[in-house]
Amino acid sequence: MLKALENISALYANPTRFMQLAARLHAPLWALALALLAYGLFRAFQVPEDYQQGETVKIMFVHVPAAWMALFGYSFIFFASVTALIFRHPLGHVAARAAAPVGATFTLIALVTGSLWGQPMWGTWWVWDARLTSMLVLLFVYLGYIAIWQAIEEPTRAARTAALLAIVGFINVPIVKFSVDWWNTLHQPASVSRLARPALHADFLYPLLIMGVAFLALFFALTLTRMQMEILRQKLRVRRMRTNQGA
């Protein structure tokens, strides 16, 4: 299994070969993401009222998958950065940089929709409890990561500094995930990850999982598009440098 992963990784270490694969995957991935999103939304608006939360339970179908993607996106950046720094994979930094705005957007969505859900259910837009605060910290770490790429002009130094921040910042991911177990929070504990016995009825669980897969497909479609853009941008930079040196 590990050997197969190594072979695939080595095969697509060449940006030209990766671009050929990306061109083939681009349209089907977008089509899959949009189809799943449409089906997920259709199912989400068909669910019955929850006995406690009433109609507001519909907010769950965007809030929870966005929060999943916020954590998944940062984990993706962490693994891509490790791959780039330790294994020197040429696409590691490209993948991490491409995923950062996508993950940051999902984090912002999770925070805003959580606030819009909190007001009718808890009677407040915001509390400084461990889950909400660690999620806000995650957004700042994402923004810091993006800012490093913008602030440092020399690409190799920017890549190394951003990767180091990504690795150090990963400490916040388990804090976000387990904050509801480690501290007393207003935010409820996990309902879905208890796979043996999820706390959600199937009427709510399946639309939620469909929206989760739709957001995952959207994450990969967006990241792939941005990776293609990053590789072309690097190609353009090299071409301009050669032109300037030749002049």
Added chain:
Amino acid sequence: MYDTYIYASYGATFLPLAILIASSFAQWRKVKAEIADSE
């Protein structure tokens, strides 16, 4: 009664995503055009 919160949540989800998708494709198209110009 809670319709405003529900629609605001869906708006707060799909508006940023739409902006991100549009800007990603716009940047990609711009870089592709610059690459074509430089050839």
